[in-house]
Amino acid sequence: MLTTEQTIMWMEKMSIKVQENKEYLTSLDQAIGDGDHGINLSRGFSEVVSKISATNYNSSSDVLKDVAMTLMSKVGGASGPLYGTAFLKLSMALNEKESTFETFTTGVDEALNGIIMRGKAQPGEKTMVDVWSPVVKLFKETNEFNSDKLKDVAREAAEATKDVKATKGRASYLGDRSIGHIDSGSMSSYYLFEALAEVLSEGAK
Amino acid sequence: MLTTEQTIMWMEKMSIKVQENKEYLTSLDQAIGDGDHGINLSRGFSEVVSKISATNYNSSSDVLKDVAMTLMSKVGGASGPLYGTAFLKLSMALNEKESTFETFTTGVDEALNGIIMRGKAQPGEKTMVDVWSPVVKLFKETNEFNSDKLKDVAREAAEATKDVKATKGRASYLGDRSIGHIDSGSMSSYYLFEALAEVLSEGAK
């Protein structure tokens, strides 16, 4: 489903989205966290882009492995290990397999499991899990890739974190005062899936 | 010229003026100094008033000696030793002498000399000397006390410090930037002579 080239385009698109929304992501994190999420991901994804544009790849899996390692060593904070783990699991799931909708579905599922394993958050705790989890559900419930649906599900899920009280991550320290603000990691996860949707729908044209 | 009672009234009036103008004096000192002149004198003169209202005096000189000692030990900064020295010299000049216009003139002259001896400022350096010195001149040039003249001379002298570049005191650190602001110690010295003028003209009524 996802060619090596498309994987690279996915990461480039994600990087552009993160740079464009750096201040917005940071302001979301300032409201209920420590105000570095946009800065962290902007640093991380520019490193990702320089890394993968300087390397030749034979598979999606190899690209995603470098993405994982780069995020792990350049982002830090909570989102670094979480995104790093997610991409590592996705890379592993796609390794030496044909990239089909099914293998990709397994991949995002394992990525979500990786995030949960590392971060110990369940859905409903106002973390990026709240976006990854309905996205995985969508993949599992459908049998072909639908760009528009993916975008809608991810965006709605990210926006829905606004009404949730955080019990994991830094926002949890605020208790009820965390209600009324979108979770920054959920918003960046939405950008990630939006980028994927855009890459694949362009490819479809 | 100045009875014991009038001396006490003089200090009480001065204290009221200082409290009323505490913020103004402080703001003058903030502009070109360290912003404590109003606070310093307000602390000092309230102590003066409590001290002299709790004591019985037989002479102006004794009152003024307590004023001097109180200011010396409660004000600090530049103005504490300077006003302290001034009142000490005035007290000494009036000691065991009849309080006439002549003895008082000698007293303010010696007070001014005390200020100059301690602070080493000459007229024209934008310090309280710029008020004391024309006031002493006025006393010397006339042979009876004139309230209105005293007020006018002191006020004009204080206001005239505005156009002077400071070469002594903290304001000197500002160089040319000290021009355009009235010297705080000159302003408080004006209040002192204004208070004296008011006490003596009330007495005259």
Add this chain to the structure above:
Amino acid sequence: MKKIINDPNKVVMDMLKGIELASPDRLKVVPDTTVIARKDAPVANKVALISGGGSGHEPAHAGYVGPGMLDAAVAGEVFTSPTPDQILEAIKAVHGGSGVFLIIKNYTGDVMNFEMAAELAEAEGIEVEKVVVNDDVAVENSSFTTGRRGIAGTIFVHKIAGTKAESGGSLAEVKAVAEKVNMNVRSMGMALSPCTVPAAGKPSFVLNENEMEIGIGIHGEPGIERKNITTADEIATELTKRILDDIDYTGSEVAVMVNGLGATPEMELYIVNAKVHSILADKGIKVYKTFVGEYMTSLEMAGCSISILKLDDELKDLLNAKSQASAFRV
């Protein structure tokens, strides 16, 4: 944003250079890393202590590197946990053959990054143990949530575990005493003003002229409650009460730390200290040792935290021993 910096994205590297140049005889930056280590690291046959976290908490953590405290401090970006590879570099740089002990403050990011580094080090055959410090009573200690944060009380862990290691304690002994400190220390903070992450360029929150935040963390996060500003005595009373409500200190001896968050004049910290002492005296709690100053800051935030550590003879001896770290005097 008003800061004395060159490039908001290079503050950590610039700072590390300045730290190394300030103490060339005592400290070194491990080349191509963000790790500050004891000049003489690795120290053979000593348990090596590593702490760290995001930058912006100076003197934490580099100020606590030195004989009797830490062997290395790992600096992340401002308010961002360092990454596993950097922590691994620190582990390798200070490992002297008797194992490495990690002092982690309880934040999701810090815990994950340090744990990943520990896994990597163990894969290379280095024995690693850790403590996760969670002294901040502003946050409820629940196993369903992230739990309490680690704040200024962490410095007591550095000192006491550090001295234990320096005096020959084994990895297990160092861990045990670190856990004991963590069990017995509680902290709580408040702020009068926010701080600005250099790369963010604007303050993390806005407080009105008459407002303060109670239960603030050390990353510019809002606190747990916004209130009208009161007197130093009332602030000290509220913070101390929250701490004393959490453990029973009655009849014990304690160490007190009044910590400035960055912009608070030392004068104000001493005013708070006077009240804390009078509250403790009233409750029959004896103060064995007091620390007033900036120990764990949050950039230029105005505010303070109070930490209280319950002591026994072992902790007293370890706290009292001389240390040569620049930011901690006993």
Add this chain to the structure above:
Amino acid sequence: MKKIINDPNKVVMDMLKGIELASPDRLKVVPDTTVIARKDAPVANKVALISGGGSGHEPAHAGYVGPGMLDAAVAGEVFTSPTPDQILEAIKAVHGGSGVFLIIKNYTGDVMNFEMAAELAEAEGIEVEKVVVNDDVAVENSSFTTGRRGIAGTIFVHKIAGTKAESGGSLAEVKAVAEKVNMNVRSMGMALSPCTVPAAGKPSFVLNENEMEIGIGIHGEPGIERKNITTADEIATELTKRILDDIDYTGSEVAVMVNGLGATPEMELYIVNAKVHSILADKGIKVYKTFVGEYMTSLEMAGCSISILKLDDELKDLLNAKSQASAFRV
């Protein structure tokens, strides 16, 4: 005004209480005074050192009281020189029979009050000597004006003269070495924001978001020039240049102090330090010792000062000796 205080008019008394309670084994407040003295004062047959000035410069001056530095610090009201009677109390409390040495910063008020106290002490038969420190190159050194101010370089005088006295130096020897330090130390500061005297309730001046003041003192006075804010490197270059223009340090060894004025994160001070070192290295000036931190503050002013002291063997030895004052580590 946002401050953690009780009563703006009682900050000094409240602070002194907090200082004494923090170090009951090392320091004492001389009863009914604003004097903080070594617990063991008077030390027999040692020249006693006293410094002081207005409050609001903490850790100056109480933080420098201790073996190897000061015997006492006299605290005035905020930014206001203490009065002669308080200074006299300090002299009497620490005089150990070998004379008393006063370290005065060159401000009209400080000089007058300390000199009056010296006269009173001499009238009581106590031998008193003094140094008037004037290290601030922001102000021209003219005999027609008040002359240069005393700022952070004063701490070097405390340390070096203090160690001279501790090691048995006579009053004349202590004075000689203090004068030597004063001759060889230069400082200059800058600020990004003003400070607020508690009793005044509002800031001493206003700076726009893009402005800084160069040549600032330590009392919230405006500086000598207002400029657009630049990088840390440019700020360090400007301050260092003014210092190096004033004495020739070529070929010599120096001690460097990068001093925070109150609200500046230590991170920024280290960034400045890195540049100062590179400037000095370029000029062939060797840095023997570096001090980075808050040594002489101006309440919650944001900004820093740089001090450079030219060293010879005598000054190196005296600077290097251990001191037990809480705010100065060697």
